[in-house]
Amino acid sequence: MAIKPTDNEAFYREVDEELRREQLTGFWKRYGIAVVAGVVLLLAAIGGVIYWRHLQDVKAGEKGEALTAVIADIQAGRTKGAAAKLDEIAADGGAGYRAAALLTKADIALQSGEDAAAVAAFKQVADDDDLPQPYRDLALVRQTAVEFDTLAPAAVIERLSPLAKPGNPWFGSAGEMVALAHLKQNQPQRAAPLFAAMAKDASVPQSIRSRSMQMASALGIDASETDQAAETPAATKEDAE
Numbered sequence: 552m553a554i555k556p557t558d559n560e561a562f563y564r565e566v567d568e569e570l571r572r573e574q575l576t577g578f579w580k581r582y583g584i585a586v587v588a589g590v591v592l593l594l595a596a597i598g599g600v601i602y603w604r605h606l607q608d609v610k611a612g613e614k615g616e617a618l619t620a621v622i623a624d625i626q627a628g629r630t631k632g633a634a635a636k637l638d639e640i641a642a643d644g645g646a647g648y649r650a651a652a653l654l655t656k657a658d659i660a661l662q663s664g665e666d667a668a669a670v671a672a673f674k675q676v677a678d679d680d681d682l683p684q685p686y687r688d689l690a691l692v693r694q695t696a697v698e699f700d701t702l703a704p705a706a707v708i709e710r711l712s713p714l715a716k717p718g719n720p721w722f723g724s725a726g727e728m729v730a731l732a733h734l735k736q737n738q739p740q741r742a743a744p745l746f747a748a749m750a751k752d753a754s755v756p757q758s759i760r761s762r763s764m765q766m767a768s769a770l771g772i773d774a775s776e777t778d779q780a781a782e783t784p785a786a787t788k789e790d791a792e
Contacts, residue, residue, distance in 0.1 A: 634659060650676055650686040657693065670697050688714060692724050704732035717748055723755035727763065743770035750774035 637659075640652040657672035676682060676690035695702070695710055702710075707728055714725035726749050733742035743766075749755050750764035751774060767774040 646682050646686075649679075650682050650690075654686075654690065654693075657690075661697070666697055670694055673697070685720070688721055692721050692728075695728060696724070699728060699731075704735040707732040708736075715745070717752055720754075722752060723749055723759040726755075727759055730763075730766070739770050743767055743772045746770065747772045747774040 634656055637652040637656040640648055642649075653672045653676045657669040657676075660666070660669035660672060673690045673694035677687050677694055679687065691710065692714065695707060699707065711725040711729050713719075714721040715729040716722060716726075719725070726745055730742040730745040730749075733739070733745070746763040746767040750760050750767055752760070755763070764774045
């Protein structure tokens with residue numbers, strides 16, 4: 552007796568389902584262990600990342616507490632052993648804690664009259680490419696201020712000229728040192744406009760603005776009448792030499 556079309560469809564479905572079951576069974580027999588192992592490894596990796604982030608958060612909190620404790624000791628006059636603790640924070644902490652620890656260490660050295668140690672700590676921050684630029688710029692300005700009397704004027708100009716520009720956060724500190732270096736080179740024509748620009752810049756600290764106004768006036772420029780948009784001469788490498 553002939554099979555009806557509906558019976559044919561049911562038959563083919565049963566064959567197809569049986570074939571799929573056999574393929575699936577064969578797949579799991581062949582690859583089941585590998586698939587399970589892959590899932591386990593994936594879950595382990597996700598768990599590891601979560602745990603690592605947790606450890607980083609805990610570590611950051613510990614470094615923050617350690618740095619706060621060291622600063623509290625310094626403010627209380629207990630500086631013995633502070634440098635070693637700061638070195639430990641700098642070695643194991645993140646970028647922010649490393650910079651803060653080294654800058655604090657440099658300040659301790661300055662207070663103790665250890666200029667060479669202070670310069671080394673400032674330089675370590677200034678030369679660290681992994682630190683945010685504001686930390687590095689701060690360290691470079693502080694380092695140069697400590698070394699200013701022993702540096703050649705050309706070295707000061709070359710080092711700080713990128714910061715000695717209107718609009719830069721360190722225009723006042725860097726600009727004052729660059730202008731004084733120009734005077735040491737007997738180039739008042741370059742120092743005077745720079746002093747005048749700082750005197751007119753409201754973002755420059757008031758103490759530096761006052762000194763700059765006096766210096767500009769002594770060099771023949773009335774800073775109070777100088778156009779605030781006056782150009783500040785850029786120090787080139789030839790100028791520095």
